[in-house]
Amino acid sequence: MLLIRKKRGLGAGKINGPGGKLEPGETPLQSAIREAQEEIGVTPSQLEERGLLHFQFTDGYSLQCTVFIARAFTGEPIETPEATPMWFDIDGVPYDDMWEDDQYWLPQVLAGAHFIAWFEFDGEKMLSKDVRFV
Numbered sequence: 001m002l003l004i005r006k007k008r009g010l011g012a013g014k015i016n017g018p019g020g021k022l023e024p025g026e027t028p029l030q031s032a033i034r035e036a037q038e039e040i041g042v043t044p045s046q047l048e049e050r051g052l053l054h055f056q057f058t059d060g061y062s063l064q065c066t067v068f069i070a071r072a073f074t075g076e077p078i079e080t081p082e083a084t085p086m087w088f089d090i091d092g093v094p095y096d097d098m099w100e101d102d103q104y105w106l107p108q109v110l111a112g113a114h115f116i117a118w119f120e121f122d123g124e125k126m127l128s129k130d131v132r133f134v
């Protein structure tokens with residue numbers, strides 16, 4: 001599985017999938033493809049929408065994320081100022097280096113599941129979780 005180590009912004013230093021904020025007029029699918037191009041120089045294809053994440057931080061910040069997996073890509077993964085590309089075995093996902101919520105939905109997504117989830121965070125500390133597989 002091709003993931004990234006994020007170099008700046010929210011979650012800098014953590015392993016994550018490529019991703020970021022929607023630009024005006026963009027769909028989540030278009031944004032997912034563009035972010036992978038910008039962050040590690042690849043164009044993902046055969047994307048599948050698998051879940052919706054809602055994060056509420058105690059300082060008032062909140063974000064909603066749409067989760068996709070991509071079965072293929074074109075291009076060669078490259079390091080950019082935003083991210084370092086990293087390959088992992090499906091059974092060696094580095095949850096200790098990821099956001100705390102990921103361990104509660106990514107294993108199921110990798111096994112084929114769809115989900116919707118709500119998490120509360122105080123900084124990097126997860127305070128509560130509600131994960132529903134649908």
Ligand SMILES: CNc1ncnc2c1ncn2[C@@H]1O[C@H](COP(=O)(O)OP(=O)(O)OP(=O)(O)O)[C@@H](O)[C@H]1O
Pocket residue numbers: 008009010011016017018019020021022055063065099100101102121
């Ligand atoms: C709190 N628990 C969390 N658990 C798992 N993943 C989390 C996350 N919080 C944020 N993410 C992910 O991090 C990426 C960038 O988030 P985001 O806020 O858009 O930051 P970023 O500055 O990189 O956006 P731009 O690239 O500038 O658009 C994006 O893939 C988003 O899904």
